[in-house]
Amino acid sequence: MTSSATVGHRRPATGPWLFYGPRGARPDTRASRQGTSAHGALPQAVLFDRDGTLVADVPYNGDPARVTPMPGAPEAVAALRSLGIPVGVVSNQSGVARGVLTHRQVESVRQRVDAIFGPFAVWAVCPHGPRDGCGCRKPAPGLVLAACDRLGASPEHTVVIGDIGSDIAAARAAGARGVLVPTRATRPAEITAADETAADLIDAVRLVLGRSPGGRR
Incomplete structure (x- = not known):
């Protein structure tokens, strides 16, 4: 199995685009439900924003060659996987609605x-724009809820990690926990x-697992 293989996707007319893993199977979340951290049960899932969180923010990027991981991001994701915690991505891509990105890109x-x-x-x-009135564009909860449904995870036991306020607002609207990792794009408010x-993302994962000396609770 290659990491780039797509084994399932669908593109609803009004909802989010969903892409998912090998054989389209739902991941087994029992490991995360049964595990514990210093502050109790581990999350059933952790969802990451893409641009500015997992990878450097290149506006309306449709070029795979321009994808660069953020510092510590691969290690942060690997740490969660090592504990059996399913990980997913929730991403606004309004470039599609604006006509500068295609589904293929x-x-x-x-x-x-x-x-x-x-x-x-x-x-x-x-794939929608700010004026489309969809329920999935962050800060609306639709992306988080759709990802949780796919993973079989309850939103209240899910963590969303992102770099701007709309990521955290989407988590809050879905009933999930939000952790902000500020960048230069993050406003003070x-x-x-x-x-x-x-x-950073390593500190965010430590916070999620109850091991971080930083952050605010």
Whole structure:
């Protein structure tokens, strides 16, 4: 099995695009339900924003060659997988609605990210623009809820990690836990409004697992 293989995807007219892992099977979340951290049960799933969180933010990127992982991101994802915690991606891609990205380009970039990190269990992608009135574009909860449904995880036992306020607002709207990892694109007001922050993705994962000295609770 190659990490870039797509074994299932669907493109609803009004909902998110979903891409998922080998054989289209639902990952087994029993390991994360049974495990514990310093603060209790491990999350049933962890969902990452793509641009600015997992990989460097290249506006409307449709070129796999321009995909660069953020510092510590592969290690952070690997740490969660080592504990049996399913990981997924929730990403706004309004470039599709704006006519500057195609489904093929979104898929090509997804394949490149999966090649770098290993295949994510689910991708939930919003192809709509800010004025389309969909329920999936962050800060709406649709991407988080769709990913949780695919993974068989309850939102209240799911963590969303992102770099801007809409990531955290989507988590909050879905009933999930949100952890903000600020970058230069993060506004000061978004940092102030976040319930939990982390210096980088490694620190975010430690916070999720109850092991981080940083962040706010």
